[in-house]
Amino acid sequence: xxxxxxxxxxxxxxxxxxxxxxxxxxxxxxxxxxxxxxxxxxxxxxxxxxxxxxxxxxxxxxxxxxxxxxxxxxxxxxxxxxxxxxxxxxxxxxxxxxxxxxxxxxxxxxxxxxxxxxxxxxxxxxxxxxxxxxxxxxxxxxxxxxxxxxxxxxxxxxxxxxxxxxxxxxxxxxxxxx
Amino acid sequence: xxxxxxxxxxxxxxxxxxxxxxxxxxxxxxxxxxxxxxxxxxxxxxxxxxxxxxxxxxxxxxxxxxxxxxxxxxxxxxxxxxxxxxxxxxxxxxxxxxxxxxxxxxxxxxxxxxxxxxxxxxxxxxxxxxxxxxxxxxxxxxxxxxxxxxxxxxxxxxxxxxxxxxxxxxxxxxxxxxxxxxxxxxxxxxxxxxx
Numbered sequence: 001x002x003x004x005x006x007x008x009x010x011x012x013x014x015x016x017x018x019x020x021x022x023x024x025x026x027x028x029x030x031x032x033x034x035x036x037x038x039x040x041x042x043x044x045x046x047x048x049x050x051x052x053x054x055x056x057x058x059x060x061x062x063x064x065x066x067x068x069x070x071x072x073x074x075x076x077x078x079x080x081x082x083x084x085x086x087x088x089x090x091x092x093x094x095x096x097x098x099x100x101x102x103x104x105x106x107x108x109x110x111x112x113x114x115x116x117x118x119x120x121x122x123x124x125x126x127x128x129x130x131x132x133x134x135x136x137x138x139x140x141x142x143x144x145x146x147x148x149x150x151x152x153x154x155x156x157x158x159x160x161x162x163x164x165x166x167x168x169x170x171x172x173x174x175x176x177x178x
Numbered sequence: 179x180x181x182x183x184x185x186x187x188x189x190x191x192x193x194x195x196x197x198x199x200x201x202x203x204x205x206x207x208x209x210x211x212x213x214x215x216x217x218x219x220x221x222x223x224x225x226x227x228x229x230x231x232x233x234x235x236x237x238x239x240x241x242x243x244x245x246x247x248x249x250x251x252x253x254x255x256x257x258x259x260x261x262x263x264x265x266x267x268x269x270x271x272x273x274x275x276x277x278x279x280x281x282x283x284x285x286x287x288x289x290x291x292x293x294x295x296x297x298x299x300x301x302x303x304x305x306x307x308x309x310x311x312x313x314x315x316x317x318x319x320x321x322x323x324x325x326x327x328x329x330x331x332x333x334x335x336x337x338x339x340x341x342x343x344x345x346x347x348x349x350x351x352x353x354x355x356x357x358x359x360x361x362x363x364x365x366x367x368x369x370x371x372x373x
Contacts, residue, residue, distance in 0.1 A: 011252065019248045027241065032232045045240055052244045056251050113231075120231035139225060140232065144195055160186040167189070171224050
C-alpha cells in the first residue's frame with residue numbers, strides 16, 4: 001500500500017489517482033471527526049467539503065515531509081474553530097430530526113438510531129472544546145496521542161489528561177443511554 | 179506505578195500505542211486488577227456506542243463534487259520524465275504501432291511517386307565551355323601568352339584536367355560537385371597560367 005507521502009507526491013505531479021486514494025483513505029474519518037465537533041450533520045457536510053477544497057486549493061503549499069493527515073485535520077480544526085466561534089454551542093435538540101441518519105429502511109430502527117445519535121452528539125456537546133478536539137482526533141481521526149500533541153501544540157500528558165476527562169464525562173452521560 | 183497512572187496507560191493500551199514491553203507489563207497488571215478490567219470493558223462499550231452513532235455514510239453527491247473539483251485543479255506537470263513515462267504506457271502500444279506503419283507506408287508512397295531524378299551528364303565539352311568562361315576571369319595577356327606557346331589554346335589543358343573530367347562524366351554528380359570541381363580547375367588553371 002502506498003504511503004500518504006507517495007500519494008500526495010503523485011497528485012502534486014498531476015496524477016488525480018493520488019488524490020482519489022488520499023480522499024478514500026481519509027474521507028470517512030474526517031467526516032466523523034467534523035460531525036463530532038460540529039454536532040450538526042448539515043454543518044459537518046459543509047465543513048467537510050470546505051476542508052477538502054482548502055486541501056485542493058493549497059496543495060502546493062503543503063510540505064511533503066510533514067504528515068498529510070496532520071495537515072488535513074489541522075485545516076478541519078481551524079475551520080471548525082471558526083464555526084464554533086460563529087455558532088457558539090449548537091444544541092442537538094435544535095436540529096431537525098430529518099438531518100440525522102436517513103440511510104436505513106426500517107422506520108423503527110431509523111427512529112431508534114436517530115435518537116441514539118442525537119443523544120451521543122448531545123453528550124459530545126457537553127464536553128469542553130479542548131476535550132472534544134482531543135477525543136475526536138484520537139478516536140475517529142485515528143491520530144496518535146503524540147501526533148495530537150504536536151498538532152495542538154501541547155504536551156503529551158495534557159493530551160492524555162484531556163482524553164481521560166473526555167472519556168470519563170462521556171461514560172457518565174452516555175451510561176444512561178446504554 | 180500508582181493506579182492513577184494506569185488510567186493513561188489503559189488509554190494507550192486500548193489504542194495500541196504501548197511498546198511491546200509496556201504492553202506485556204500492562205497485560206500482567208490487567209490480569210490481576212479488577213478496576214482496570216472494569217474500566218477497559220466500560221471504555222469498549224462506550225466507544226462501540228459512539229461508533230454506531232457515527233456509522234453514517236457520506237452523501238455520494240458530496241464525494242462527486244469534491245473529486246470533480248480536484249480534477250479541475252489538477253494539471254499534469256510537463257516534465258521529460260513524466261512525458262516519457264506517459265507515452266510509454268501500454269495503452270499507447272497500438273498507437274505507436276500504427277504510427278510506425280503509417281510512416282513506413284508514407285515513405286514507400288513517396289518513393290514510388292517521386293523516383294530519384296536522373297542526374298544530368300556533364301561532358302568534357304561542357305567543361306570546356308565552363309573553362310572558356312574562366313578565360314574571362316584570368317589575365318587575357320597571360321592566356322594569349324600561353325596559347326601562343328602551346329599553339330593549341332585551352333585544349334592543351336586536357337591532360338591536367340583528366341582527373342576532373344572523369345568526375346564530371348560520371349552519373350550522379352550534382353551541381354555542387356560541378357561548382358567544386360570548377361573551383362579546383364580554376365586553381366589548376368591559375369597555376370598553369372602563372373608559370
